[in-house]
Amino acid sequence: MKYANSHWSHAGWQPLITSFIGALKAGLPASGMIPPIGKIAVGAMWYKTILSTSVCPNEGSSNYTKKPDGWETATDSLNWAVVLPNDPQGMQIRTITNGRMDYFQGKQGLNYGTVSVEAGDQRLELLDWAGNVLLVASGGRCVSSSCPDCIYNMNYQVVELKKDTGVVGTCPYQACKRQVFAHYMVSLLLDLSNLDH
Amino acid sequence: MGFDGFALNIGDPAQYYVRNTFNYMFDYARDNFPGFKLFISLDLWAEGASYGHTDLAAYHDILQDFKGHPAYLQGPNGHSFVSSFSSGGLNNTDWEDWKSSWANQLYLVPDLDDTKGYNTSDPGWWHYWGDVIDGAMSWETAW
Numbered sequence: 001m002k003y004a005n006s007h008w009s010h011a012g013w014q015p016l017i018t019s020f021i022g023a024l025k026a027g028l029p030a031s032g033m034i035p036p037i038g039k040i041a042v043g044a045m046w047y048k049t050i051l052s053t054s055v056c057p058n059e060g061s062s063n064y065t066k067k068p069d070g071w072e073t074a075t076d077s078l079n080w081a082v083v084l085p086n087d088p089q090g091m092q093i094r095t096i097t098n099g100r101m102d103y104f105q106g107k108q109g110l111n112y113g114t115v116s117v118e119a120g121d122q123r124l125e126l127l128d129w130a131g132n133v134l135l136v137a138s139g140g141r142c143v144s145s146s147c148p149d150c151i152y153n154m155n156y157q158v159v160e161l162k163k164d165t166g167v168v169g170t171c172p173y174q175a176c177k178r179q180v181f182a183h184y185m186v187s188l189l190l191d192l193s194n195l196d197h
Numbered sequence: 198m199g200f201d202g203f204a205l206n207i208g209d210p211a212q213y214y215v216r217n218t219f220n221y222m223f224d225y226a227r228d229n230f231p232g233f234k235l236f237i238s239l240d241l242w243a244e245g246a247s248y249g250h251t252d253l254a255a256y257h258d259i260l261q262d263f264k265g266h267p268a269y270l271q272g273p274n275g276h277s278f279v280s281s282f283s284s285g286g287l288n289n290t291d292w293e294d295w296k297s298s299w300a301n302q303l304y305l306v307p308d309l310d311d312t313k314g315y316n317t318s319d320p321g322w323w324h325y326w327g328d329v330i331d332g333a334m335s336w337e338t339a340w
Contacts, residue, residue, distance in 0.1 A: 017199075018199060022199060073316050
């Protein structure tokens with residue numbers, strides 16, 4: 001397991017948690033969650049960066065190459081939550097997974113949902129009534145159908161909604177090249193040793 | 198943000214920085230934020246990965262020394278709150294014995310997500326674990 005660090009920061013959840021704690025301690029329901037003063041909204045999207053069909057090399061050769069406990073309960077999902085003000089004035093939430101768009105009508109307080117995720121770039125947007133983009137969560141790692149970290153890395157990319165609407169996602173290498181090569185070498189050596197028999 | 202406390206998840210209690218960090222954090226919380234509480238989580242998964250086996254006894258000293266600290270979280274039963282990351286492969290009687298070694302003066306809320314039936318909240322799971330634990334928790338909520 002890789003713990004949260006600079007590439008896997010979970011800080012994008014903090015504004016949501018702040019809003020949640022505020023409502024909880026005030027005895028309010030989820031519709032009573034509010035953005036902090038001076039902000040249109042707070043929110044984030046989160047997703048794991050491999051699919052349930054992803055296959056990683058050398059599975060089970062160590063504690064860290066095993067599938068983590070509960071792996072089978074995971075779904076291939078793009079998850080999001082957005083807290084909107086008292087009068088959302090026709091705001092919409094849009095998720096974009098590998099170019100596929102889904103829309104959700106905004107309501108006061110906590111909005112949240114899940115869409116099935118596709119390999120590729122992930123993006124969450126808050127739109128005004130006219131369809132103008134107000135806030136964007138983007139720039140997180142892409143979802144891969146392969147195994148870029150060479151382990152079943154189930155950590156989430158947590159990407160916060162921000163004003164910078166120009167950010168686009170990044171797609172790093174897709175395959176676990178180093179270990180694939182090592183695996184190939186082992187196979188080759190086994191093949192060579194079999195030639196002796 | 199409004200937090201009231203958090204878990205200190207420990208994979209290897211023998212590391213020197215564990216006690217140093219605990220000393221600093223517990224005293225800081227007590228002196229500056231008396232309402233802010235901390236509790237120990239036994240990271241038996243990481244411990245097993247580094248030691249090669251689960252050893253609850255390895256946590257004895259750190260728990261003994263901090264469970265009564267004013268900044269240590271006390272559960273609803275008035276006893277020190279202890280959590281975990283994984284069951285460490287231990288069975289219910291292992292945990293029972295461990296709790297007994299503390300004269301049952303604990304409020305035990307482990308993360309048993311590696312145990313059979315946990316993810317489906319199976320009645321058999323509750324039958325097996327229900328009398329041993331005071332509560333259940335999970336570190337994974339976003340899959």
